Amino acid sequence: MEYDRTQLGFGTGTRAPWAADPWTSRGRLFAEPVSPTRSEFQRDRDRIVHTTAFRRLKHKTQVFVAHEGDHYRTRLTHTIEVAQIARALARALKLDEDLAEGVALVHDFGHTPFGHTGEEALAELLSGAGGFDHNAQSLRIVTTLERRYADFDGLNLTWETLEGLVKHNGPLTGPGTAPVPEPIMAYNASHDLWLGSHSGLEAQTAAIADDIAYNTHDIDDGLRSGLITLEMLEELPLIARLMAEVRGRYPDLEEPRLINEIMRRQITAMVEDVIAVTQANIARTKPESADDVRHAGQTMAHFSDEFAAADHEIKTFLYAHLYRHPEVMRVRESATLIVNDLFAAFMADPGAMGDKHSHAGFEELPTELRMQRVSDYLSGMTDTYAIAAHRRLFDRTPELR
Incomplete structure (x- = not known):
C-alpha cells in the first residue's frame, strides 16, 4: 500500500519562509x-535517539556525579529538557520543530565522563596534539565513530x-573567532558547512534553549544539594522577583513546591523573552x-538586554x-585524576582498552593518532564505566562523593 504524504503530519502549512x-x-x-513516512529532519532526530552516544548520556555528569543522588540532572535529562524548550521555541516561531529538536538532542554527544571536568582534563592532555573540544567530538561521533549502518560510518545526517x-x-x-578544531575543518573539506555564517534559526533556538535549561536546572x-539556599538567591533580581510572586500568591507553600513554582516561572519568562526578541528581529530584517x-x-534568537543581564547574573x-x-x-x-590515569594507562597499553580497541600496529602510529584513538575511547566512557575501568587498572580509585 502506498503512503499519501499529504495526509501525514508533517505538512508545510505552518512553516514560516x-x-x-x-x-x-x-x-x-x-x-x-x-x-x-518521515521528513529528512525527522529521520535525523530518530537516528540520534537510537545511538549508543545518546544512551551513554544517562550516566554522564551534568554538575553532580550521577551516584551522588538519583534526582540530580544527568547529561541525558539535561538534553531532554533542552530539546523540550527548543521545540517550544521552534513551534512559536513557525520553524521546523524536528530540526530544532534534533540539534538539541545531539548537541552534547561529545561530552566526556565527569562533564566539563573530563573535557578540561582531556584538553590539557591533548594540548600538543590539537586539543579536545566537545563540539568537534560530537561531530566525530555522528560522522565517524558511530558505526551502525552498512553503507557508511556515522549517522549520515543532513547538512x-x-x-x-x-x-x-x-x-x-x-x-573575532577562535581557531577551528581540526576535526571540524577536516569534515568541512568534504562537506562544506558554511563555517563563516550563522546557523539557521532552528539551531539558534537549540543554543538559547541550552542556556535556559541549565540556568534553571542547575539552580534546582x-x-x-544544599550547596545553595533560597536566601542566597535573593541576590538575583529575576529570581528574587519570581520568588516574591510565588510567596505572595502561596504564602504557606512547602519548599519543594515553592522551588518548582519559581523554576517553571523562570523558564516561562526566559522563553517568552526570546520569542519576543526573535519576532522583533524577524520583523526588522524580513528574512525570506x-x-x-x-x-x-x-x-x-537571543535574550533582550534585560534578560541577558539576568542570564549573566545567574551564571556568575x-x-x-x-x-x-x-x-x-x-x-x-x-575526576581529573581518574581521566589522567586512564589516559596514561591506555597510551602505555592499548590492550587495556579491550580487544576490539586493541588495533594491530597501534605502537607504530604517529603519536597524535595514538592520542586521538585513546581520546575517542576515553571520551566516550560514562562516569560509571570510567570509575570501573580505573578500579580494574589501579590499586586505589578516589571516591567521587
Missing part, C-alpha cells in the same frame, strides 16, 4: 532514498543538522528564507556558589 524546509534540504554526504551541531553558538570563522539541583537568516550578520552566581564550591571542586579533582 525563514524556517528550514526538510523537502529542500541540502542533503546528506551519502545520498539515500527519501523516506515515504542542516550538522551545520546546527557545529555552529549553534555562532560562526566559526571570521573576525544546587538547592536540592533560511539562508537570509544565515547571512543576517547577527544572532536572531552559579560559578561562585555551585560550580566552584569546595565540595564540587573536591569531586572534580578526583
Whole structure:
C-alpha cells in the first residue's frame, strides 16, 4: 500500500519562509532514498535517539556525579529538557520543530565522563596534539565513530543538522573567532558547512534553549544539594522577583513546591523573552528564507538586554556558589585524576582498552593518532564505566562523593 504524504503530519502549512524546509534540504554526504513516512529532519532526530552516544548520556555528569543522588540532572535529562524548550521555541516561531529538536538532542554527544571536568582534563592532555573540544567530538561521533549502518560510518545526517551541531553558538570563522578544531575543518573539506555564517534559526533556538535549561536546572539541583539556599538567591533580581510572586500568591507553600513554582516561572519568562526578541528581529530584517537568516550578520534568537543581564547574573552566581564550591571542586579533582590515569594507562597499553580497541600496529602510529584513538575511547566512557575501568587498572580509585 502506498503512503499519501499529504495526509501525514508533517505538512508545510505552518512553516514560516525563514524556517528550514526538510523537502529542500541540502542533503546528506551519502545520498539515500527519501523516506515515504518521515521528513529528512525527522529521520535525523530518530537516528540520534537510537545511538549508543545518546544512551551513554544517562550516566554522564551534568554538575553532580550521577551516584551522588538519583534526582540530580544527568547529561541525558539535561538534553531532554533542552530539546523540550527548543521545540517550544521552534513551534512559536513557525520553524521546523524536528530540526530544532534534533540539534538539541545531539548537541552534547561529545561530552566526556565527569562533564566539563573530563573535557578540561582531556584538553590539557591533548594540548600538543590539537586539543579536545566537545563540539568537534560530537561531530566525530555522528560522522565517524558511530558505526551502525552498512553503507557508511556515522549517522549520515543532513547538512542542516550538522551545520546546527557545529555552529549553534555562532560562526566559526571570521573576525573575532577562535581557531577551528581540526576535526571540524577536516569534515568541512568534504562537506562544506558554511563555517563563516550563522546557523539557521532552528539551531539558534537549540543554543538559547541550552542556556535556559541549565540556568534553571542547575539552580534546582544546587538547592536540592544544599550547596545553595533560597536566601542566597535573593541576590538575583529575576529570581528574587519570581520568588516574591510565588510567596505572595502561596504564602504557606512547602519548599519543594515553592522551588518548582519559581523554576517553571523562570523558564516561562526566559522563553517568552526570546520569542519576543526573535519576532522583533524577524520583523526588522524580513528574512525570506533560511539562508537570509544565515547571512543576517547577527544572532536572531537571543535574550533582550534585560534578560541577558539576568542570564549573566545567574551564571556568575552559579560559578561562585555551585560550580566552584569546595565540595564540587573536591569531586572534580578526583575526576581529573581518574581521566589522567586512564589516559596514561591506555597510551602505555592499548590492550587495556579491550580487544576490539586493541588495533594491530597501534605502537607504530604517529603519536597524535595514538592520542586521538585513546581520546575517542576515553571520551566516550560514562562516569560509571570510567570509575570501573580505573578500579580494574589501579590499586586505589578516589571516591567521587
